[in-house]
Amino acid sequence: MIVAERKPFAEIEAMVEGAGRVLVIGCGTCVTVCFAGGLEQVAALASALRIATRLGGKEKVIDEAVVERQCEWEYIDPLGARLDNYDLALSLGCGVGVQALGERFPAKRIVPGLNTSFMGLPVKPGEWEERCQACGDCVLDKTGGICPIARCSKQLLNGPCGGSQGGRCEIGHDVPCAWQLIWDRMNALGLRTGLTEVQPPKDWSSSRDGGPRRIVRDDLQLPEEYRD
Amino acid sequence: MTSPSANIGPGNLERLIRAGEFVVTGELGPPKGWLRGEIERKAALVRGVVDAVNVTDNQTAVVRMSSIAAGRILIEQGIEPVVQMTCRDRNRLGMQSDLMGAAALGVRNVLCLSGDHQSFGNHPTAKNVFDLDSIQLVQLVARMRRDGVFQCGEEIAGGGPPFWVGAAANPFGDPFEFRPLRLAKKVAAGANFIQTQFIYDIPRFRKFMETVVDMGLHEKVALLAGVGPLKSSGMARYMRDKVPGMIVSEYYIAEMERAVSSIPKEDKTARAEAWKQRGIELCIEQIREIRGIPGVSGVHIMTVEWEAALRPVAEGAGLLPRPSTS
Numbered sequence: 001m002i003v004a005e006r007k008p009f010a011e012i013e014a015m016v017e018g019a020g021r022v023l024v025i026g027c028g029t030c031v032t033v034c035f036a037g038g039l040e041q042v043a044a045l046a047s048a049l050r051i052a053t054r055l056g057g058k059e060k061v062i063d064e065a066v067v068e069r070q071c072e073w074e075y076i077d078p079l080g081a082r083l084d085n086y087d088l089a090l091s092l093g094c095g096v097g098v099q100a101l102g103e104r105f106p107a108k109r110i111v112p113g114l115n116t117s118f119m120g121l122p123v124k125p126g127e128w129e130e131r132c133q134a135c136g137d138c139v140l141d142k143t144g145g146i147c148p149i150a151r152c153s154k155q156l157l158n159g160p161c162g163g164s165q166g167g168r169c170e171i172g173h174d175v176p177c178a179w180q181l182i183w184d185r186m187n188a189l190g191l192r193t194g195l196t197e198v199q200p201p202k203d204w205s206s207s208r209d210g211g212p213r214r215i216v217r218d219d220l221q222l223p224e225e226y227r228d
Numbered sequence: 229m230t231s232p233s234a235n236i237g238p239g240n241l242e243r244l245i246r247a248g249e250f251v252v253t254g255e256l257g258p259p260k261g262w263l264r265g266e267i268e269r270k271a272a273l274v275r276g277v278v279d280a281v282n283v284t285d286n287q288t289a290v291v292r293m294s295s296i297a298a299g300r301i302l303i304e305q306g307i308e309p310v311v312q313m314t315c316r317d318r319n320r321l322g323m324q325s326d327l328m329g330a331a332a333l334g335v336r337n338v339l340c341l342s343g344d345h346q347s348f349g350n351h352p353t354a355k356n357v358f359d360l361d362s363i364q365l366v367q368l369v370a371r372m373r374r375d376g377v378f379q380c381g382e383e384i385a386g387g388g389p390p391f392w393v394g395a396a397a398n399p400f401g402d403p404f405e406f407r408p409l410r411l412a413k414k415v416a417a418g419a420n421f422i423q424t425q426f427i428y429d430i431p432r433f434r435k436f437m438e439t440v441v442d443m444g445l446h447e448k449v450a451l452l453a454g455v456g457p458l459k460s461s462g463m464a465r466y467m468r469d470k471v472p473g474m475i476v477s478e479y480y481i482a483e484m485e486r487a488v489s490s491i492p493k494e495d496k497t498a499r500a501e502a503w504k505q506r507g508i509e510l511c512i513e514q515i516r517e518i519r520g521i522p523g524v525s526g527v528h529i530m531t532v533e534w535e536a537a538l539r540p541v542a543e544g545a546g547l548l549p550r551p552s553t554s
Contacts, residue, residue: 153345154315154356158363159410161342162398162425163472170472171345183403196409198417201320201364201379 002030004114019088026066027093037092070097136206144185151178239336242392251526254278258298271305273535285312289349314343319359331389339394340365370418398425399436401473423528424454428476446523456530457507512544
């Protein structure tokens with residue numbers, strides 16, 4: 001899932017400063033699961049903003065909404081009429097959600113209440129770790145199902161740099177060395193010989209480096225007569 | 229008319245390694261600025277003491293003068309550089325373009341490294357590149373020479389530059405068992421010589437070398453053992469505790485502590501002197517021991533901003549005079 005965390009309150013306060021009426025919009029999918037932008041976080045942030053603006057002497061109208069998924073037109077379209085009543089929408093969706101709202105409601109100012117962090121998973125309650133960088137050319141078959149692109153600080157493809165020690169990455173003791181994990185897993189699977197071949201330079205064109213990405217599938221396109 | 233690479237021959241380090249000499253390399257950090265005087269001053273300290281000198285490339289991710297430019301200044305001083313090139317700061321276009329420039333300026337040795345992560349340096353918020361990793365860079369440079377082509381396969385005008393390709397190995401990183409296999413990958417990628425991380429755990433290095441010899445890697449690549457004089461017991465502890473992928477055995481820490489045990493803490497000058505003297509002695513002892521380990525073709529003496537230590541170390545270890553360079 002997409003993992004995000006809320007921006008510092010002062011930053012959010014500054015973003016909504018000029019607006020009298022604000023709609024805080026949460027998302028019921030990834031950011032609900034990571035406790036950053038679901039129903040409860042929307043309620044908590046809205047109350048905090050109400051209190052802060054009241055104490056500051058310029059009380060704002062802060063209302064709340066949560067949609068199932070901010071990244072799909074069908075879930076955000078129903079917000080249209082309601083949004084007319086607000087000066088500004090504060091999205092607690094990921095960066096995709098914020099932009100989806102902006103694209104669907106171009107006349108409305110939309111600001112982000114979250115910092116979108118990464119694609120990952122909760123490894124234990126209250127702790128999330130990155131697992132995928134969406135490089136567009138998966139190598140997990142060669143690395144025992146552990147991603148060196150997302151989990152090695154240098155994205156090395158041919159094994160650990162000299163800084164790996166005791167299973168830890170050189171950049172910090174709380175960062176596991178991806179190549180230690182890969183080595184251990186490949187050994188356990190009896191596949192270590194796979195790690196002795198020199199891996200060629202990666203084709204990064206399918207990653208962000210190739211420009212903004214897009215997938216087109218003809219088999220899923222609507223027939224001409226049904227298109228907008 | 230002959231091609232430029234046909235009339236510009238290999239470097240000193242390559243010739244000596246091919247001749248089977250026990251080679252000695254040193255290290256020199258370019259200045260954190262643009263004045264060449266400091267390089268010239270350091271050059272005087274290493275001239276005649278080593279066969280070639282590594283010039284570091286923004287080491288520990290701290291910006292310094294380019295290793296290629298500093299390498300050229302060394303060439304003008306009559307010293308052969310080993311230009312270090314890391315994968316952190318340039319993509320494959322930048323690296324290949326710089327390699328062409330380096331060859332044109334007379335650089336013959338290139339050491340291919342991943343590079344320390346930028347979080348250690350003075351621009352921790354920088355984007356890193358790592359378009360290639362160190363093994364892929366070894367492959368790229370070796371193929372340039374062998375086939376006269378760029379990574380994309382297009383021909384290099386003038387043919388392949390006569391680079392002698394180096395790589396690093398850290399016998400003290402983990403996973404320990406992976407280390408010789410990774411070294412084998414560097415050899416398969418075309419490395420001609422290897423310089424190791426600082427060795428302050430000789431039994432572990434010996435074990436590493438046994439595997440290297442069993443795999444026959446020592447016959448395909450010249451392995452230069454990394455050593456260096458300690459400056460104080462604090463430095464020894466720092467290397468043990470803070471430098472990623474380093475092992476410093478208790479012996480070195482105890483010996484450095486013993487060197488100053490009878491000198492009062494207030495007498496800083498006397499302590500520094502005693503430390504330096506003991507550090508040089510220990511380094512000489514290391515070299516003498518390492519030289520006897522099968523598969524070792526030379527030593528790489530890293531003095532870390534203490535170039536003046538090179539001569540007494542090389543002298544004491546019986547490495548002088550260096551063989552003729554031509």
